[in-house]
Amino acid sequence: MPLYNTQTLKIYNSLSGEKETFKPIHEGNIGMYVCGPTVYSNVHLGNVRTFMSFDVIFRYLLHLEYKVRYVRNITDVGHIVDDAEDGEDKIAKKARLEQLEPMEVVQRYTVDFHEILKAFNFLPPSIEPTATGHIIEQIEIIKKIIASGIGYEANGSIYFDVVKFNETNHYGRLSGRNIEDMLANTRDLDGQSDKRNPQDFALWKKAEPQHIMRWPSPWSDGFPGWHLECTAMSTKYLGNHFDIHGGGMDLKFPHHECEIAQNEACTGQTPVNYWMHANMLTLNGKKMAKSTGNNILPREILTGENTILSKAFSASVARFFMLQAHYRSILDFSDDAIVAAEKGYKRLMEAMEVIKQLPTASKSTIDIAAWKQSCYDAMNDDFNSPILIAQLFEGVRYINLINDGKESLTAADLEIFSLAMNAFVFDVLGLEDEKTTDSSNDKLEGAVNMLISMRNQARADKNFALSDQIRDQLIALGIQLKDGKEGTTFSV
Template identity: 55%
Template sequence: MKNNLFIYNTLTRKKEEFKPLNPKHVGLYVCGPTVYGDPHLGHTRPAITFDILFRYLKHSDYKVRYVRNITDVGHLESDGDTGEDKIAKKARLEELEPMEVVQYYTDRYHSYMDQLNVQKPSIEPRASGHIIEQLQIVEDILAKGLAYESNGSVYFDVEAYNKDHHYGELSGRNIEDLLSTTRELDGQSEKRNSFDFALWKKAAPEHIMRWPSRFSEGFPGWHLECSAMSARYLGTEFDIHGGGMDLLFPHHECEIAQSTVCNGHTPAHYWMHNNMITIDGQKMGKSLGNFITLEQMFSGEHEKLEQAYSPMTVRFFIMQAHYRSTLDFSNEALQASQKGLDRLLEAFGKLDQLTASDASTFSVQELKDKCYAALDDDINTPILIAHLFDAVKNINSMLAEKATLTSSDLSELKALMQNMVVDILGLSAAESNSSEGNDELLSETINLLLNLRIDAKANKDWGTADKIRNELQALGVEIKDTKDGFDWSIK
């Protein structure tokens, strides 16, 4: 069942009918996390946005190769190719090997994505595992005269590229704007122009993460990894490239420039960008220090949280705004999402209580058409959810014997709700306000906290380990450490 999906293409700035390169297969590449800290609420937006797209494409009978990368090298503290590598900085501060940091936070990212019911991608490559491919791109761009060496580093020559191509096509910028808004060089920079970007950086003596090359011992520029890994796993021309709006410039702009030089065309036919989650009117992120981690969301332990919110509540909250619109954090919005989710799942859980009748008093086909129309309109989850609540009203009317459906229509309604609620939106039908559901959630929360305590002890963070134990004991949880981990019970 191929649906008439329209996608807003950032590259052309309009909605376009989705026409994959291969009528049966779709190549989807999404920029994944930089793993140097716990995922926060802002990280859920791209994860859930593209999870729903992934689910819907599969539901539409496409075979999807979904590639989501892990950035574990080359992401400096500044987009101007300056500062310390974020992972190397974390490793230095915590006296760990960089790949220990990478593994620890990658595992935690996966754990939280599992709780949010985000499906695993088909392939999840790491930048550090594709240094050879990245160096090959550097050599290719140099050979074509659109990069230059400088003191052991290699930079992309944006001005030279712009003579035959439009640098800024994706973000709507032009080189004249960049010339007027970037700083004047003082003669000491390695770059010819301040907006040139690094393809390869020579490592400073204190830089931990480095690889040999004919230029220097160094590391690849941050933008290079996605060009290399998308081409490696999806080919030089694929269907959809996704990521957050904050990556549009310079990251995705640089990707297009690199790939265009190497392959003669942009890598993706459709570029999709989710907007940001804001808090007090500002983008939520680590750089501003205004973020709420998922651990805090699920435990409620943050000054801006009035309570703990379950993973499914957070997932449902993300869907309340269209992915291209900003979504502002508030306890009121999260609490409304929690109530709405409970109402939706309660009705879904009562479908089996419905009995068929001789006639139908409402049209399931009309409801189905509206749901698919919402998804086909650039994955419009708020409109889809509104239609699902129309279904909830009808289900409740049937339970109150104020509405009826024939046997075939009732089967169609059950299939529709399964497809929309569980298969596409990825909402867990097991989560409800029942005591059984609450007991399961409580058990999972205690196990999560005690596993975090084990991690803290392994990292010699005795203060955090003691705090978790003391807080749980104060709540009536008896903890017994064992050689295999822990046992616990509630007094």
């Protein structure tokens, strides 16, 4: 019997505003879509927190032995996103400022995104589609929405008629808004006067002559609207009706609201059973913003090269810190908070070493089955990672008591206990033991220093061909040598 049949999982559904018992559309199979990054800059810490929340959700669903198709997109299309300045899309603006092709910008920051998520031990999604790879699908959806009478053309652009849609559907039910209140929230787009109603949103925008990223369509050379890409990619890979759609709280309106409307206009059915939204991350009690300097990038946490923290922290410590708050709670990041989290993380890792050498006894004095179920109960309650962590520290207390001879477990119970601790700490929460990582880093440093010594000897022997070969092959592996007055150092 699969594990999911023994557990009752409840998920807070943003659509109903309540925790609901999770029941997949197809037994044993789950389709989950999460809105990915717009790749015009380094991924920021708030994004990492959102994606980490869904990484843990993905991990737990896999742990319950569901077959999960997890789709997380890359937004690489030159559309106008919600807060773009003067109607200029952010990828094109970055390309113009740095004198690059837009796809060079996309590639640079997609690589950065993947590197950061790998450092934080995220599982890769099952499918990672790009918006530019699905222009044809987006055009086909627009055709269907026009055919339904909800989409209309104006000067080469296509808009979604929100008022007409609302005659037979409820636009605003996810965010709890109504048509009258939406005037103040209408996005400022070029061609605003082309709309029938100020609340209407763009499905396709005709590109101005200076707009770099553009594609041919039946209506104009242009680009798709922001909301359309996720409708196209989620339904292509998960079907018109799937289980879970996630993203940051800031996407609830207008992005997810518009996704629902597009899908219902196109297919006649609601697309998603469970809408999930992760809350925001603040820094020292204030909103994170580059303009105020109240900002830190994920990589800067790992290197210590910032003015916010007292030192560098490992990715696992940062991950442990974030998971101490429920994904629907606001989380405040500060030096004091992550220093405290590091102490807790180390206690947990030390216990995970001690558990390997615990003695066994002829009888158990601890109810391990009840403790194990308490861990499941925490995660079954809308993926409550802080309660799970509290239960894991109860497990740490048991480890210390057994190690001190004050409590005991039979060999069978100790195996159950050890497997459960390892499953929840490493598989579900996705933590890594720093000592293992440090050992790998030490080996890398030793190997590179040996090659630097060989290169120095080659230079001393005037064997510049060998010297250059060592340097170039290290560069090809992503290891950069730096020659200075104090000798040669390297960076990865």
